Amino acid sequence: MKRNLRIILALAVAASIAACTKDIDNTTAKPGEDGVTVPVEISASTPGQGETGTRTSIDIDGNTFVTRWSDGDQMAVSYKNASKEGTVPFTYEKASGKFKNSLTAYTGEWTYNAFIPYYASAPTHTSSEKTVFQTTFSNHRTQHGNSFNYLYDPLLATQITTTGAAAGKDDMGNDLNFEFQRLTSILKCKISGGSESQKIKAVLLTSPNETPVSSSFIRSNSSMETTPSTNGVSPLSNVIAVTFEDGTAPSTANAEVYFNMLPATYSGLQIDVITEDGKIAGRKYTTPFNLAAEELTVLNFNNLTFRNVAKPSLVWPDQDINASHKITTTKDADNNTVLTYSAAIEINVPAGIAGLTVDITSQELNAMGITSLDLFNDEAILDAIPYKSELGLDCSTLVQYKKSTLFDITKLVPMIADLGAAMNSEHIFTVNVTDLTGRTTSQPIKFVIPNPTIAYEAGAWNDMANFKLNYVPASAKSVAVQYKTTDETQWHDATVNSTNTLATVTPDFGEFIPTPDWTTLEAANIKPYKRLRENTGIVAGKTYQYKLIVDGTEFTGSNFTVPTVENNALPTLNNTGLSCYTNDNKTAEWWGSGNNYYASSLCKPYAALNCALLKAASGGLVAFVGLAPGNLFTGTFNRPSTNGTVYFGRPYTWQARPKAVKIRYDAKIGVANNGKHGWKIAENQQDYARIFVAIVNWDKTRDVTSGTSSPTGCWDPETTTDPSADGYGGGEIVAYASCWIAQTELTGSLTETEIPFNWYKPEVNPSSAKYSIVISCSTSAYGDYLNGGKNNELYVGDFEWVY
Numbered sequence: 001m002k003r004n005l006r007i008i009l010a011l012a013v014a015a016s017i018a019a020c021t022k023d024i025d026n027t028t029a030k031p032g033e034d035g036v037t038v039p040v041e042i043s044a045s046t047p048g049q050g051e052t053g054t055r056t057s058i059d060i061d062g063n064t065f066v067t068r069w070s071d072g073d074q075m076a077v078s079y080k081n082a083s084k085e086g087t088v089p090f091t092y093e094k095a096s097g098k099f100k101n102s103l104t105a106y107t108g109e110w111t112y113n114a115f116i117p118y119y120a121s122a123p124t125h126t127s128s129e130k131t132v133f134q135t136t137f138s139n140h141r142t143q144h145g146n147s148f149n150y151l152y153d154p155l156l157a158t159q160i161t162t163t164g165a166a167a168g169k170d171d172m173g174n175d176l177n178f179e180f181q182r183l184t185s186i187l188k189c190k191i192s193g194g195s196e197s198q199k200i201k202a203v204l205l206t207s208p209n210e211t212p213v214s215s216s217f218i219r220s221n222s223s224m225e226t227t228p229s230t231n232g233v234s235p236l237s238n239v240i241a242v243t244f245e246d247g248t249a250p251s252t253a254n255a256e257v258y259f260n261m262l263p264a265t266y267s268g269l270q271i272d273v274i275t276e277d278g279k280i281a282g283r284k285y286t287t288p289f290n291l292a293a294e295e296l297t298v299l300n301f302n303n304l305t306f307r308n309v310a311k312p313s314l315v316w317p318d319q320d321i322n323a324s325h326k327i328t329t330t331k332d333a334d335n336n337t338v339l340t341y342s343a344a345i346e347i348n349v350p351a352g353i354a355g356l357t358v359d360i361t362s363q364e365l366n367a368m369g370i371t372s373l374d375l376f377n378d379e380a381i382l383d384a385i386p387y388k389s390e391l392g393l394d395c396s397t398l399v400q401y402k403k404s405t406l407f408d409i410t411k412l413v414p415m416i417a418d419l420g421a422a423m424n425s426e427h428i429f430t431v432n433v434t435d436l437t438g439r440t441t442s443q444p445i446k447f448v449i450p451n452p453t454i455a456y457e458a459g460a461w462n463d464m465a466n467f468k469l470n471y472v473p474a475s476a477k478s479v480a481v482q483y484k485t486t487d488e489t490q491w492h493d494a495t496v497n498s499t500n501t502l503a504t505v506t507p508d509f510g511e512f513i514p515t516p517d518w519t520t521l522e523a524a525n526i527k528p529y530k531r532l533r534e535n536t537g538i539v540a541g542k543t544y545q546y547k548l549i550v551d552g553t554e555f556t557g558s559n560f561t562v563p564t565v566e567n568n569a570l571p572t573l574n575n576t577g578l579s580c581y582t583n584d585n586k587t588a589e590w591w592g593s594g595n596n597y598y599a600s601s602l603c604k605p606y607a608a609l610n611c612a613l614l615k616a617a618s619g620g621l622v623a624f625v626g627l628a629p630g631n632l633f634t635g636t637f638n639r640p641s642t643n644g645t646v647y648f649g650r651p652y653t654w655q656a657r658p659k660a661v662k663i664r665y666d667a668k669i670g671v672a673n674n675g676k677h678g679w680k681i682a683e684n685q686q687d688y689a690r691i692f693v694a695i696v697n698w699d700k701t702r703d704v705t706s707g708t709s710s711p712t713g714c715w716d717p718e719t720t721t722d723p724s725a726d727g728y729g730g731g732e733i734v735a736y737a738s739c740w741i742a743q744t745e746l747t748g749s750l751t752e753t754e755i756p757f758n759w760y761k762p763e764v765n766p767s768s769a770k771y772s773i774v775i776s777c778s779t780s781a782y783g784d785y786l787n788g789g790k791n792n793e794l795y796v797g798d799f800e801w802v803y
Helices: 002-019 363-367 379-384 387-391 414-418
Strands: 037-045 057-061 064-068 074-080 085-093 098-104 108-116 131-136 140-143 155-157 160-165 177-182 185-192 200-206 217-220 224-226 239-244 254-261 264-266 269-275 279-285 289-291 296-301 313-315 324-326 329-331 337-339 344-348 353-361 372-374 404-408 426-435 440-448 453-458 465-470 479-485 502-505 509-512 529-532 543-550 553-556 603-606 611-615 631-638 643-648 660-668 689-698 702-707 732-741 751-756 771-778 793-796 800-802
Touching: 037 074, 037 085, 037 108, 074 098, 108 177, 140 254, 185 200, 200 254, 239 254, 269 296, 313 440, 337 414, 344 426, 353 363, 353 404, 453 543, 453 553, 465 479, 465 543, 611 631, 611 771, 660 689, 660 732, 732 751, 771 793
Parallel strands: 037 177, 140 239, 185 296, 324 440
Antiparallel strands: 037 098, 057 064, 074 085, 074 108, 085 098, 108 155, 108 160, 131 217, 155 177, 185 254, 200 239, 200 269, 217 224, 264 289, 269 279, 313 344, 329 337, 344 404, 353 372, 353 426, 426 440, 453 465, 465 502, 479 543, 509 529, 543 553, 603 611, 611 793, 631 643, 631 771, 643 702, 660 751, 660 793, 660 800, 689 732, 689 771
């Protein structure tokens, strides 16, 4: 937004400059106004003057030049001596064959430079570093009938210096004689085949592929230079338009048009002849040819066929150009207001653009003095801001006499929103395009600041809601979203994001200090978590109203009813064919266990209670490690040696947020009497079985290896939020429910209990994660360390979600 406002201010300043701009005569004072002067006569010639000589007026017979100066021709003479320096025009007198004016009465060292033509309205000067002349060499030329116009034929003379001469003399006492050289090539186009009554309005030359043929200004010292770009707009142009002085237009039957051009090799030059009665005939010269400095090339365009030329037209791709378009904006990475669609209008002008202005009707822009843009020739604005880099607007040589251009206001339109334009206000850019026939097409491009809207969409979880906000003005000082059930009177506040594009409703999660209300041996290390508060957020089965409030004005959306949604039931354990009851757990589909060659009955079905029986093993092949805890988990298991690896994690499509998980168990848990890899629970102290359920957002499994070697990858959702940090897989833990069991005697039936979920990332629903759930059951909480009771038993029934 800061960038946009800076550009707006620059536009306003530029508009005020343009409004008061007037022509200024930049000529330097003539010698004699502040000192004594003497008359000076100067000759001008080139070696081989005649058929190949320098001239301001030329006759061409075939390809042969006939050279002469014309009465009244002017050259710019720049001089410098110890007394004075300046630039003055010298005028040619046909009677004497000399260029005449006056210079300071001084004898000594002189430096002279000369340039043709001289313009009173264009600055010419001598700097301390180099002599600089400027002359019009634009993409628009004029002719008097079929006559060559020397004003577009830049000539540069060899510099002359003297050591002890009078004004206008060389060191031998002779009049100065400047030897000029032509800096451009000349292309003559001969047009014939039309009628004597059909007069030419303009002739347009276009070079393909943007190859430049002219420059707005040319500078010179000992060689020519084109002026640099101004704010991203180059003075170079690939078109030249020639028009004719009043009453002198030639006919299409016999016309000669001259183009002084930048020396280059050209291929595919297009010539379009435009008549005063609105006809056009074009031809492309496909043969490549080289135009060298000081050389003449003649192209013949005979038997041209004229047709009606179409008026300028404007097209907005994928949009109805006559419709009123909503100004819909967003923020980019730099927090700038940007339009959400392209506003680049194509302008097509078969007869060449001769004028391009924009009238602006916008209360906000008009109040800043921005009422119009002259993209054709408003150099005051061009100097003020970079059109291409900041606004993306083509102007000046980028549009002059082109047959097509873009009027791209994609960057300009969102500035209206930044200025705080009123909701439902209209803003019109009327584009006026004039072609070389003089016909103008005016097309209004309409925009409107729309009223804000709000729409409901489901949130990440069933108890969450999102409200999409559209068209909130960037200038809004107060933006709020409220909601309530239809049977409530009290409105509740949603949370609006920083860009005023989205509001969210989430359940209330109370912050819990790590003082657990369930049995745990890691109380000192438990991470802070949140728990879902009852009847907060969006409640299933309820119908809701909601509204957007912008600076005190309310905008309502359609009511919505929250569907009742539940997660898919977890697979039952009352199935004797499950992988977890066998030794084949490498590819378990859901439930897996550590059953293996060394301990084959760590998990087996128990028909009496329709559940799984987890039983620790200690004798037989397990004797060399002392203990193999009974276990059941979601994942797979592989034991290629005396070490085994559990790959925790399964995909699960979460549809509803559970507040708890209901577990069923019976247990007989003794004291710890094995500590192969350390005594997490001291010897002869009460051991604990453990069941936990974790909602995870993982790209890969969490891999835990245990056996004869020290265990690796061990993790606990109570004490870590990201078990991938140590490099063993896994990732972000969204929530967990955990139960530590110290029951010492079996009851003969399954105890049912609910374990609440503790949340680390309540806003995350990992439905699309590769692995999104982990369930782990073990007869010893520290079984990974082979620490626990050798005779523990744990009966585990089916799991059920609680909402």
